[in-house]
Amino acid sequence: MRWNSTRIPATLVAVAALVLTLAAPAPAAVPTAAVPMAVVAGPATITGVGSGRCLEVNGGAQTSGTRVSIQDCHGGPSQAWTLTTAGELQVYNTTTCLDVAGQDVTAPAVVQIYRCHGGANQKWTLQTNGTIVGVQSGLCLDVTGRGTANGTAVAMWTCNGQTNQSWTTTLRTADTTPPTVPANPRVSNLTCNTVTFAWDASTDAVGVRFYDIYHDGQLMTSVSGSTLSTSLPVVGGAVWGLYVNARDAAGNVSQASTTVTITVPQCQTDTQPPSAPGRPTAAVSGTTVTLSWAASTDNVGVRTYEVRRGGTVVGTVTGTASAPPATTFVDSGLAANTAYSYTVVARDAAGNASAASAATSVTTGAACGTAVCGVRQVTTETDIPWGLDTLPDGSVLYTRRDAHQVVRLDPATGTKTVVGTPPNVQGTDGEGGLLGLALSPTFATDQWVYLMHTSATDNRIVRIKLVDNALVNSSLQVLVTGIPRNKYHNGGRLRFGPDGKLYAATGDAQNGDYAQNTSNLAGKVLRLNPDGSVPSDNPFGNYVWSYGHRNPQGIAFDSQGRLWEQEFGNSVMDETNLIVRGGNYGWPACEGTVGTCGTAGYVAPKRTYPTAEGSCSGIAIVRDALYVACARGARLYRAEISGSSLTNLQTFFSGTYGRLRTVEPAPGGGLWLTTTNAGDKDSIANNSNERILRVQLGG
Structure with missing residues (x-):
């Protein structure tokens, strides 16, 4: 549940105020002598963003147990803080530290000064998003009740991204160099x-x-x-x-x-296969067949069902150690008026396979009556096809992520031509490399191809001309640099909007702190003019359009010009979002609907998916139906856009083609669909075995 009201109800504000007026609990036993630590930076003030007032020791006292509050900034000794190598915030001298009273880890915890002793309740992390986080509790330094008046108490509260938890200080900017690689x-x-x-x-x-x-x-x-x-x-x-x-x-x-x-080895030797599944029953709707069958049994547990059409595996239905797989499967895009025979095989976690079920034969109808009407394999690929767009003549331009090449594909013949290798692209031994691709809306006259890629130092957005079937490297223009990179979480999708602006999805570079910092380009949806300049109506005066994202890899516009985004979660759920100007989507405090998602100001997702059934990358919108390509879930979701909601969720190709990476609109109302089954977690070129598919859609 997400709240639209003020973060702290009045009763909790009163409780916090009461707690802050009580005598501080005695801290746990600590060493009697202070432990001097080297200074990182300071002395300097720490100023609340919401109030404009400075963190101060009440009354300028130097007695252990004295509370802290906000006061008009004057730069005196009671507002002069020093950051040490241990993460302590010292005041007055090397023996007095900012301290969470009683080592309390629950909100609202009292903040005071106390003799430095090296405990975790005296250690702080100055996040780049403006928060100051207690190492022991994980709570944020908070001006209680969102107050702005002189003397308002400061305490510890659940981090929520509001301005009463945001602080400016030169202590933070004194260190901008990351550690070396472990x-x-x-x-x-x-x-x-x-x-x-x-x-x-x-x-x-x-x-x-x-x-x-x-x-x-x-x-x-x-x-x-x-x-x-x-x-x-x-x-x-x-x-x-x-x-x-x-x-x-x-x-x-x-x-x-x-x-x-x-x-990882299995915990027990298991050589016993599951029992054979029940003979599947089939329901036919045009060129789509829906199968269902009775479950198998196993001494440990059934993990997967393989659906076989004419003896060839065309789909898988997968469960987990705690949840058995479903016993239904939808086979779409079949030929009309054609007979098919199906069997089902069960496998357990050790890979033992059951005998095949009895076969069921069906004949499809005369015409497609469902959303997906046909699939044709256009070509195969030995590298990861990532960014993709359609040229004015109907041919396809796509990136090979790890080989760092751009390829032109003739979908009628399957002929592929490498049109160039953009300069300065580098992998990350993970999911970096040559990523998103988008053609200029006026490509026929300006010939610009826009790319997002990883370099040795950052992620960046560039444009380069395609002339006579070749990239002209001398025309390269670097539009955006300084987007943080890492092994994973590089985002990478590009899309032009109906407003003529270029939108880009960027990952958090494995630093959730970046996602909440609107001055940092990681964990964002960016918006830029085609020439790389910042649009005058962007909400933060830079490229940032929305923030609080973990690793978005899908963006698409509907018929109303609204931007939809697909985002990888960490371990619980993925999410589909409707992006609004300046919106905060909650990461890292909120993953989908898990975490402190009720915080005022966070924008809720329109749909979530368990990561085992999702890990979705690309999205496309055709006739206001949203198509979502999922990697770990190995399926294509389809949902109808109804108002600002997603309804009538359907699943296609569950396991039929394996992991799916990119889905894009194709001429005539269809889809391009690419796989990502091998080599997608490294930066090694040409170690994949992928397909590019053309999906025919129904009316």
Whole structure:
């Protein structure tokens, strides 16, 4: 549920005020001597964005237990804060620290000054989005009740992105250099449910505060900067790529380590196959067949059903360790007036296959009566097809992500021609490289091709002319630079809007802090003029159009000129959003509808999908139907746009073609659809086995 009212109800404000007037709880036992730490920056003031007033020790007192509040800025000793290498905020001297009373980790926690002792309740992270976060609690330094008056108390509250939790200070900008890349990642003690992951320490001008551990772009856990190994939970039978990033107190994040691939063993030897599924029943609607069958049984559990048409696997229905797979499948885009025979095979987590079910034969109708009427394979690819657009003559221009090439495809013959390799493209040993592609709306006269790609230092948007079937590298213009990059979370989709502006989706570069910082180009939807200048009506005076995104990879416009966006979640859910000018979509505090999503000002998604059924990348809109291409979910979703809602959600091609990356409108009201089944988690060229498909849609 998302609230549209003020963040703190009046009763909670009263409670907070009461707490702040009570005697501070005694802190836990701490060392009796202060621990001097090296200074990063300061002394400097810390100013509240919402109030314009400075963080001050009440009355200029120097006694432990004195509260802090906001007051008119005067630059005196009670407002002069120093940041240390340990992340302490010291005032007056090296023995007095900003402190969360009693090491409280619940909101509203009292903030005071206290003798420095090195405890986690005296350590702070100055995020680049303006927040100051307590390391022990994860709560934000907050002006209570969103007050702006002199003397308003400061406490700890759940981070919510509002201006009473945003602070400006030169302490933060003193450190803009990220740590070095963690070296020598390695694993040991791999079992069916745990693995030990270790790495060598990063270095940093100030000091590493955290290490963030991922598998395949999904954050698993974060550990302290003094920790160089940790035990991680794993899933039997999974193949994961583990890596680690380093993060310092200012929120700077390193580039990712190299990837360590693990294949997790099963927890028990299982050689017993499932029982055969029941004979499928079939319902025919035009050229679409809907199958259903009785479930198989297994000594451990059925994990997947393979649907076979004429003996060839045409689809899979997959479950999880806790949820069995569904027992239905829709086979679309078949030939009219044609007989087909279907069987179903069950597999367990160990890969044991059942006997095939009894066969069912059906004959399709005379005409397509559903949304998807036919599929034709146009070509295959040995690299990842990523960005794609249709040229005025009906041919296709697309990018090869890891090979860094642009290819022209004749869909009638399947003939492919490499038209060029743009300069300065570099992979990331993950999901970077040559990404989005969009043709100028006036391509017939100006011949501009717009590209988004990863370089050695950043992600950037460029344009280059296509003349006589070749890219002219001398015409290259770099339009936008400085979009943060990392192994994963680079975003990358480009789309021209009906307003003639170019829109770009950017990932958070594996730093959720970037997503909430409207001065940073990561974790955003950007909007720019075709020449790369900033439109005068952009909400923040820069390229940022919306923010609070994790890793958006799909953007498309409907018939009303509204922008829809598709976004990868971390581990719970993906989301489809309707983008509004200046909108905050909540990441990292909110993933889909999980987290502090009720915070006032966050824009709720229009639809969410479990990551196991989603991990969706590209979207396209044809006749106000939204099509969503999903990788891990290995399916194409279709939803109808009704007002500002998405209704009548349907699923097509579940497992038929595997992981799907890009979907784009095709001439005549159809779709281009590309796969991403191999080599999509590295930057190695030509190690894939992909298809480009032409989908015929119904009326």
